[in-house]
Amino acid sequence: MEVATGTAHWLGAGCQRRSTDQHPSIHRGRGTTEASEGRTGQGSRARSRRGRASKRPASQARAEARGESDVDTMSATMAAPTFLDVLVDALDKAGAYNSQYQEPPAAILWPDEKGQWKGLTPELIRRGVPLYTLGEYEPEERRGPGYWLRCIVDRTIDPPHSERETPILYIPGFGREDVRADEKCPFELRPLAELKYRGVLWNQQNSRDWTVRAFLQNKDTGLGVDVDSDTATERGLIESLPELAHQTQQSLRGAAPIRAAFLDSLVIRDSDRSVLDWLANAEASRSGLRDRELAAFADICRDRYGFDPESADPIEAARLLGQRAAGWETTWARFVEAPHRYSGVVEALREARPEGPPTLFDHPDSWPQDNEDAERRLREGIAGLAKLDSETARTRILELEREHGMRRGWVWTKLGSSPLASVLEHLARLAETTRYPLAGTTIAGMAEAYSREGWRTDIAALDALSAAVGSDAAIVRDAVRSIYRPWLEAGATAFQGAYVAEPGSYVPMPPPTVEEGTCVMFADGLRYDTAMRLTEILNADGIDCTTKPGLAALPTVTATGKPSVSPSAGSVSVDSPRPEGDAVPVWPDSGTKVVATGLRDAIAAGAVQILEGDRLGEPSGRGWAEFGNIDASGHTRGVQFESAWGVELRRIADRIGALVQQGWRRIVVVTDHGWLLLPGGLPAAELPEHLTDFRKPRFALLKPGAPADDLPTFSWRWNRSVEFVGAPSICSFQGGAEYEHGGLSPQECVVPVVSVSGSGDTTQPTVVSHDWRGLRCIVTVDGAAVGTHLDIRTKAGDASSSLAGGGSEVTAEGSVALLVRDDEQEGAAAIIVILQADGRVAARASTIVGGA
Known part of the structure; x- marks a missing residue:
């Protein structure tokens, strides 16, 4: 009692030690029924509880306070215990006692003379540990002076921990020997000194304070992990402690012996x-780095990077x-x-960049000025192509590709500093494909050859023109013209010869059959090569489709071709009178011209829904939709159309996707004609206007009796007795235009039929909303069935492009939280996709990672 009495005068009457019956919380503390082994070195509070299971662990009390199952909490912890899990468990066990022979400890005192554990106290508090720190008065941080801590222990103030939990008093800056009930006790500790007897000290078996190193190495209480003994590792243990605490025991044992480099890598993760x-x-x-991060960063730079x-x-x-x-x-x-x-x-x-020319072992792709010098040389090479004949120009392009093609893999291409190296890829493709003329001697043979391989030449030219930017566009256009024009001319001349030799072999494709559940989409001017690119886009979106070739109605203009592919084609007169001004047919009963509004009315009269604008219609019926501005853009912009056709294809693909999502079983995309596009303009052909009733760039209607000379002639789709003359090869009767159609050439006449397979399910799921919170996206969907999966991708139909680790299944509530783990994707365009059980894309929605 002498010690207790001596202690009491420091505490004051209001905080003097109360009897056991004045502390109801004590009776609800932890206890065991095992025999006591006695408490050595700490008065009546012995260490016999070490390693013994408590009757009611503090972790269980904390879990119940949070409304969690202790079984769930412990199973998650024990599956892969972390440093922090082991520490919390050790602190729990520190307060164990034998309820048959001992009173519960009033508090657990945690001395830490070196203050090594200070960086971990916030995390321990977040874990629900009833931890309080000696220091300046900051109650919201659970920190305060000794008198405040005594009030927490004796519950003279209302502490945040439950009565079933034993408070842990963390005492940084003071060691075990400082906690003493005599005149040598430091002033700051005097209110806590008597807790040495009423509570329990948490320290090692050898009575020393627990250091981070000691706890890591201890096999009984700690983790049993070897640690290097050098100064750098000692410092790293303290600086990396918040990160170290979240490493699993297994991973730490795998990294043993723990060294400074490993600890630095925890602080500087990347x-x-x-x-x-x-x-x-x-x-x-x-x-942007904290002090401990700066120190770790400096260590890594010196050890790994050499500076x-x-x-x-x-x-x-x-x-x-x-x-x-x-x-x-x-x-x-x-x-x-x-x-x-x-x-x-x-x-x-x-x-x-080092001085002098690069050596064999240098990395020329490292230095931006080397890439800029190469780009200048390439610019000079491309600029000189227009002066060469086509064969020499092709050879030169392929030489440039061998010299510069590798630069497309350099970082400077990603930064937009190698635009011509990017263009060169398409020019080289164009050079390869124009080496050989289009095969075939008949209309059928040439149409098959064009639909199999010929279209690749056209798309290569489009890609080259589209990739050229700024002042480089002019020299790229000249380069394309130098090798593309002869190939176009040879193909068109051969195609016209095949037609003249056997006109009856040219049979325009019939209109598609419009069954229930089918929607026909008309896309004006969807040339075969652009349809093949559309197919690629749709497949990437996860939409099944195929493209097959057909022959357009002649002449290859909208007035003739659109009615020919419509559901009302059979109602248009095939004895239409000789046209005036354009090749427009008539309705047989009224004799009125078949114009756009009348055609739609006739289609609607056949029980086909007209899906104007964004209308999606009733997918159990039949539908007709018109979409796309490819032809209008080509006529308006000429060769500058190269910057618009890709956008148009994306719009068409989105419209098709919306129809599929609506539940249409089948969508058939048709068109009226293709077109010729040549930088610098189509060559001119002479045809005096006074010899014609009307004259268009690629065809004309001669006056009766006017000689056709050597011009190819062809019959009108809507009256075979009416014959038009076509401009020879790729020429134009109104020379100079870069974009034209109406005549005879594979590009104008071989047209696509794109067949899209829909699900036929009218209850398709939809993305209702998505909300970005940092890199986490909360997606809400409607109509999703069991097994429906949600993902965020850069390419809708490509699972390997997932940004969210493959995504996850939709919950019963119809929502999913998806995390984009790579923060460098923030701001990138992406697609939210709803996937059916078989992996097919059922719905999609565009988004920007992190939000707009």
């Missing part, structure tokens, strides 16, 4: 990214990056993955 951030902007990088960020010039480090010095290979790969993120690195590399 060292490559951190180094690139530092190279891009050293000052901003430093300001000291505290003294080195960033240009020196950039040179090591560009030279792919030892340890820098993955850093360069990381830069190549997302160069836009590290814009400052580009200029650092520019300044860091």
Whole structure:
């Protein structure tokens, strides 16, 4: 009692020790029924509870307070216990006692003379540990002076922990020997001194304070993990403690012996990214790191990358990056993955380039000025193609491809610094495909050859023209013309010859059969090559489709071709009178011209729904939709149309996707004609206007008795007795236009029929809403069946393009939270897809990662 009495005068009457019956919480503490082994070195509070199961663990009390099942909590913990799990368990066991012989401890005292555990106290509190720290008065942080801690223990103030839990008093800056009930006790600890007898000290079996190293290495209470004894590792244990605490015991044992480099990697999780951030902007990088992160970063730079960020010039480090010095290979790969993120690195590399010409072992792709020099040489090479004949120009293009093609794999292409190297890929493809003329001597043979391979030449030309930007566009157009025009001319001449030799072999395709559940979509001017690209887009969207060739009605203009592919084709007069001004047929009963509005009325009269605008119709019936502005854009913009056709195809694909999602069983895409596109304009052909009733760029109707001379003639689809003359080869009667149609050529006459398979399910799921919270997207869907999957992708139909780890199944509530793990994807365009059980895309919605 002497000690108790001596202690009491420091505490004051209001906080003096109360009897057991004044502490009802104590009776609800933890206990065991095992025999006591006695408590040594700590008065009547012995360490006999070590290693014994408590009657009611504190973890269970905390779980119940949160409304959780203790079984669930423990099973999750024991599956792969972390450093933190083991520590919490050790603190729990520290308060165990034998309820038959001992009173429960009033508190667990945790002395920490070196203050090594301070960085972990916030995490312990978040885990629900009833932890309180000696220090300045900050009750919201569970920190305060000794008198406040005594009030927490004695519950003279209302503490946040339950009465069933034993409070843990963390005492940084003081060791076990400082907790003493005599005059030598530090002033700050005097209110707590008597708890040495009423409570229990948590320390090692050898009575020393628990250090982080000791706890890691201890096989009984701690994790049993070997740790290096050097100073750097000692410092790293403390600096990395918040991250170290979340490592599993298994992973730590696998990394043993724990060394400084491993600990630094926990603090700086992505060292490559951190180094690139530092190279891009050293000052901003430093300001974004905490002290312990700065120290770890400096250690990593010295050990792995061979430079000291505290003294080195960033240009020196950039040179090591560009030279792919030892340890820098993955850093360069990381830069190549997302160069836009590290814009400052580009200029650092520019300044860091070694003097003199590159050697055999250098990396020319590292230095931006080397790529710029190569781009200038390529520009000169492409500019000179227009002066060459087609065969020499093709050879030169392929030589340039061998010299510069590799640069498309360089990082500078991603940054938009190699536009001509990108164009060259398409020019080389064009050079290869124009080596040989289109095969075949008959209409059927040439149509088959064009639909199999010929269209690839046309799409290569379009791709080359589309890729050219700015001032480079002019030289690319000249290059395309130099090798594309002769191939176009040869194909058109041969096709016209085949028609003249056997006119009856040219049979326009019939209109598609419109059954129940079928919607016919008319896309004006959908040339065969663009239809093949549309097929690729639809397949990437997860929509099943096929494309087959047919022959367009003649002449290849909308007035003739559109009625021919419509459901009302059979109602149009095949004895239409000689046209005036254009090849427009008539209705047989009224003799009125078949114009757009009248055609739609006739289609509707046949019990076919007209799906104007964004209407989706009733998918159990039949439908007719018109969509797309390809032909209008071509006439308006000429060769500059190359920048619009890709956008139009995307719009058409989205419209088809909406119809599929609506539940149409089958969508058939048809068109009226193709077209010719030649940079610099189609060559002119002479046909005096006074010899014609009317004259269009690619065909004309001669006056009766006017000679056709050597011009190819062909019969009208709506009256075979009416014959038109076509412009020879790829010429135009009104020369100069770059985009035209109406005549005889594979590009104008061989047209696609795109057949899309829908599900026929009118209860397709839909994306109702999606809300980004950082990189987590909360998606709500409607109509999703059991087994329906949700994902975020860059390509709807490509599972390998998932940004959300493959996605997850829709919950019963119709919502899913998807996490994009790569923060470098923030701001990128993506697609939310609803997938059926068989993996097919049932619905899609565009989004921007992280929100707009």
